[in-house]
Amino acid sequence: MNSEMRDRLRRTRRVSTPWRDDSTRGIIGTHLDELLEHWANRYDWAVHERRIGELPWVTVKTGDTDLRVIHQRSANPDAPVVVLLHGWPDSVLRFERVLPLLTDLHVVVPALPGFPFAPPLTTPGMSVNRIAGIVADTLDELGYSRYTLSGGDVGGTIAEILAADHPDRVAALHLTNLAPQHAFTADPTKLAPDAAAYLGRAAQWFRTDGAYIAEQSTRPNTLAVALADSPAGLAAWIVEKLESWSDGAAFTPDELLTWVTAYWVTGTIGTSFTTYTEPATLPGHIDTPTLLSIFPRDTKPEPRTYAEAFLNIREYVEHPAGGHFAAWEQPEAYADDIHRAVKLVD
Numbered sequence: 001m002n003s004e005m006r007d008r009l010r011r012t013r014r015v016s017t018p019w020r021d022d023s024t025r026g027i028i029g030t031h032l033d034e035l036l037e038h039w040a041n042r043y044d045w046a047v048h049e050r051r052i053g054e055l056p057w058v059t060v061k062t063g064d065t066d067l068r069v070i071h072q073r074s075a076n077p078d079a080p081v082v083v084l085l086h087g088w089p090d091s092v093l094r095f096e097r098v099l100p101l102l103t104d105l106h107v108v109v110p111a112l113p114g115f116p117f118a119p120p121l122t123t124p125g126m127s128v129n130r131i132a133g134i135v136a137d138t139l140d141e142l143g144y145s146r147y148t149l150s151g152g153d154v155g156g157t158i159a160e161i162l163a164a165d166h167p168d169r170v171a172a173l174h175l176t177n178l179a180p181q182h183a184f185t186a187d188p189t190k191l192a193p194d195a196a197a198y199l200g201r202a203a204q205w206f207r208t209d210g211a212y213i214a215e216q217s218t219r220p221n222t223l224a225v226a227l228a229d230s231p232a233g234l235a236a237w238i239v240e241k242l243e244s245w246s247d248g249a250a251f252t253p254d255e256l257l258t259w260v261t262a263y264w265v266t267g268t269i270g271t272s273f274t275t276y277t278e279p280a281t282l283p284g285h286i287d288t289p290t291l292l293s294i295f296p297r298d299t300k301p302e303p304r305t306y307a308e309a310f311l312n313i314r315e316y317v318e319h320p321a322g323g324h325f326a327a328w329e330q331p332e333a334y335a336d337d338i339h340r341a342v343k344l345v346d
Contacts, residue, residue, distance in 0.1 A: 009040035015029070017029075027239055032232070032236055035256065038257065059119075060141050060142060067111070067118070071107075071108055072108075074105055079105050082338055083109075083135065083149050085135070085159055086109070086112065090153075091115050093258065102335055102338065116263055116272075120271075121271040128158050128280045131158050133165070146171050149172075149173050152175060157181070170288050172344040173290040178311070181280060182282065183206075216276040217277050220274075239260065246297060246328075247322050247330075289345065293337045295330065298322075298323050317337055
C-alpha cells in the first residue's frame with residue numbers, strides 16, 4: 001500500500017455527530033477510528049495481494065468483453081461444474097474460504113464487470129442481464145455446456161436470469177436469496193399468507209436499511225466521488241454493511257480491510273454501482289431445480305412459500321448461523337449445500 005494512501009488515512013478529518021456511537025445510525029465512530037489507525041500503520045496489503053494473485057486466474061475474451069475468472073479445475077475431468085457468483089459490496093473474495101472445500105468440482109468464479117479484479121468498466125449498459133450473457137459466453141469458451149450456479153445478492157439475480165435465458169445449460173441453482181426486485185412486482189393477493197406477510201417485512205427493511213440502494217441506483221456519480229476519493233469514507237460505507245449483514249465477528253480487522261482495499265486499489269467502487277443503476281429485466285417463474293439456503297442473519301430471509309412463487313424449490317435449507325456473506329461466514333455449510341444442489345440435476 002503506497003505512501004500516498006497512508007498519508008490520506010493519517011490526515012483523515014474526523015467527523016463528529018450526535019449519534020457517533022449509535023450503531024443504528026451507521027458505523028460506530030470509535031470503531032471506524034480504530035480500523036483507520038490499523039489501516040494506516042499496521043495493515044499490509046502486499047501480503048493479501050500476493051495470496052489473491054496466486055489464485056488460478058484466467059482471462060476469457062467473449063466478443064468485445066474480457067472477463068477475469070478464478071478457474072479451479074478438479075483432478076477428475078468429468079467432475080460437475082459449479083459457477084460461484086458474488087455480490088455487493090464484496091468480490092470474488094466472498095468465496096475464498098469455500099474454494100478448498102470444492103476440489104471435487106470444476107469451479108469458476110467470475111470477477112463480475114465493474115467489481116474488484118475485473119478489467120476496467122468504461123461504458124454504460126452493464127446490466128445484470130448483460131452480465132448474465134457474458135458469464136454464459138465465458139463458460140462456453142471454457143468448454144462448459146452444463147453447470148450449477150451458486151450465489152446471492154447481485155450474483156443470485158444474475159443466476160436467476162442466466163437460468164431463465166439458458167435452461168439447457170443451467171442444471172441447478174443454489175441461492176442464498178431471491179432477486180430483491182421480485183418484492184416490487186409480486187402481487188400479494190396471489191401469494192400464500194406467510195409469503196404476503198414477507199412482503200411487508202421486506203418493505204420495512206427497505207425503509208430502514210435500504211437507503212444506500214436509492215443513492216447507488218439514482219446518483220452513482222455523486223456518491224462515487226465521495227467514496228473513491230476518501231479511504232475513510234469508503235471504509236465506512238462498506239464496513240457498515242459487512243458487519244451489520246453478517247453473523248457475529250465474521251471478519252477480523254485485516255479481513256475487513258482487505259475487502260475494502262480491493263475496492264480502493266482497483267478504483268471500482270463507482271463502477272460496482274452498475275448493477276444498481278442499469279435497469280434489469282427479471283424472468284417470471286424459473287423451472288430450474290433450486291436449493292435455497294437460508295442464513296438467519298441475512299438481510300431479508302425468505303419463507304419457502306415466497307420462494308416457490310418464483311423458483312422450483314427442491315430443497316429449502318435453514319441454517320442456525322450465518323448471514324449475507326454465508327460462503328465466507330459458514331464455508332462448510334455453504335459447500336455442503338453446493339454439493340446437495342449439484343445432485344438436484346434431473
